[in-house]
Amino acid sequence: MGLFSRGPAVTIDVSPAVVAPRQTVAVAVSTGRPIDKVTSATLEWGYTNFYRYHWAGRADSAMAGAGEALWMYDDVGTNVGGDRDADEWVSVTKVDLPCADGVFAGGSSAFRVPSWAPGSSPEIVRWSCRVIIERGGRDIDTHSEFAVRVGRGDVAADVGGSEVIMGGAETVISVDLVSPVFAAGELVRGIVRLTPTRDLPDGDLAVCWRKSRESHPLTRTPTPAGALDGPIIGLGKHIPLRAGAPVALRFEIALPVDAAPTASAVHSSMKWFVQARLFYAGLTAPMTERVLRPIVVVNGP
Amino acid sequence: MTAGQEPYSDEPAAPARGLTREERGRDISAAQAEAEAKPSTFKRMLASMSPRFVWSMAEGYPPVLKQFIQFCLVLIYPAWVFGVLAAALVYAVVYSVLWVIFWPARAWMKRNKPEEYAASQLK
Numbered sequence: 001m002g003l004f005s006r007g008p009a010v011t012i013d014v015s016p017a018v019v020a021p022r023q024t025v026a027v028a029v030s031t032g033r034p035i036d037k038v039t040s041a042t043l044e045w046g047y048t049n050f051y052r053y054h055w056a057g058r059a060d061s062a063m064a065g066a067g068e069a070l071w072m073y074d075d076v077g078t079n080v081g082g083d084r085d086a087d088e089w090v091s092v093t094k095v096d097l098p099c100a101d102g103v104f105a106g107g108s109s110a111f112r113v114p115s116w117a118p119g120s121s122p123e124i125v126r127w128s129c130r131v132i133i134e135r136g137g138r139d140i141d142t143h144s145e146f147a148v149r150v151g152r153g154d155v156a157a158d159v160g161g162s163e164v165i166m167g168g169a170e171t172v173i174s175v176d177l178v179s180p181v182f183a184a185g186e187l188v189r190g191i192v193r194l195t196p197t198r199d200l201p202d203g204d205l206a207v208c209w210r211k212s213r214e215s216h217p218l219t220r221t222p223t224p225a226g227a228l229d230g231p232i233i234g235l236g237k238h239i240p241l242r243a244g245a246p247v248a249l250r251f252e253i254a255l256p257v258d259a260a261p262t263a264s265a266v267h268s269s270m271k272w273f274v275q276a277r278l279f280y281a282g283l284t285a286p287m288t289e290r291v292l293r294p295i296v297v298v299n300g301p
Numbered sequence: 302m303t304a305g306q307e308p309y310s311d312e313p314a315a316p317a318r319g320l321t322r323e324e325r326g327r328d329i330s331a332a333q334a335e336a337e338a339k340p341s342t343f344k345r346m347l348a349s350m351s352p353r354f355v356w357s358m359a360e361g362y363p364p365v366l367k368q369f370i371q372f373c374l375v376l377i378y379p380a381w382v383f384g385v386l387a388a389a390l391v392y393a394v395v396y397s398v399l400w401v402i403f404w405p406a407r408a409w410m411k412r413n414k415p416e417e418y419a420a421s422q423l424k
Contacts, residue, residue: 059322060328062349090316114313114315221328222320222325224323
């Protein structure tokens with residue numbers, strides 16, 4: 001091969017392009033012409049994991065706090081500050097491809113997607129088949145993607161109960177759902193039950209979805225979890241909250257059509273919740289109550 | 302998905318995940334940890350004026366950048382000390398005013414709720 005000639009082409013053909021956990025995906029690796037001077041040819045099944053990290057410095061130092069304050073003052077929406085987006089390859093299975101006398105001419109493999117596989121989404125993971133050929137000349141590192149769609153039958157339905165994240169629980173708020181598992185774009189249906197522990201001022205109740213992406217890289221310093229709330233849906237104003245008179249209100253929340261599925265990967269995770277918020281009327285009223293109920297969002301049938 | 306599922310024998314184990322910021326705990330230098338462990342606000346302010354505390358804010362940065370940040374911290378050190386002293390002065394004035402204003406409330410607490418008063422004096 002000459003100095004300026006193009007490198008040998010490697011084609012990776014993955015089928016099917018969309019799979020569910022426990023299904024098998026096959027790959028055929030072919031080359032335009034045999035590749036010589038090969039020392040090793042490896043095929044890896046895995047995913048590219050997206051996360052955020054604190055790029056340098058102590059994350060909680062006094063100066064980091066000042067940097068965040070300056071960012072809030074002037075540079076919101078930019079990447080000024082200490083946090084950066086990153087991605088990292090996570091290898092799940094490694095296969096050695098045949099390589100006779102230093103010549104690689106192609107190969108094939110099959111992979112059963114694990115039951116614990118996080119669903120594909122641009123925010124957490126992108127599954128792919130990666131071929132790495134180390135050779136005397138320029139190394140080859142190429143990949144082909146496939147999507148993992150997690151369905152209702154692939155997830156655990158037990159996701160835990162409601163959690164109070166704000167307020168003194170003077171009104172016990174419970175969020176009951178038709179099902180804990182929902183598909184992207186689906187309506188989340190349920191009932192919010194308010195049980196006042198004593199006579200309280202009237203309340204305003206609203207619900208919304210909340211998604212939270214947690215970064216937990218193995219080596220780098222993670223950023224704090226980021227949460228995003230969906231549109232607020234008011235369920236009632238001036239609701240009487242009296243001891244011994246519980247109130248139940250039905251709700252429907254539309255999940256985004258492109259909602260990233262609930263997932264737990266090596267460097268980051270995605271969690272979904274239904275949030276209920278109760279304001280009390282009056283200046284001397286108790287503090288606002290907020291409750292989170294975890295749900296599972298899937299991107300498959 | 303992941304949680305709560307029994308692994309199948311014919312599939313690889315799920316790789317171990319890392320720790321979140323909350324799970325790791327606070328990421329601060331030894332000098333800052335020492336300063337934050339001081340029992341009173343004035344002692345914490347005094348500790349934060351030490352050159353060791355100020356230099357430690359450059360910890361964790363790559364070489365060259367770390368030395369540049371330390372150089373900048375040397376330049377701003379007089380302003381840092383002045384800022385901490387000014388903050389201590391404001392704190393002392395505001396604390397004194399509030400101490401006088403809330404004298405009746407403290408006296409009432411001391412007389413009627415001595416246990417809660419004693420606990421509040423330990424903070």
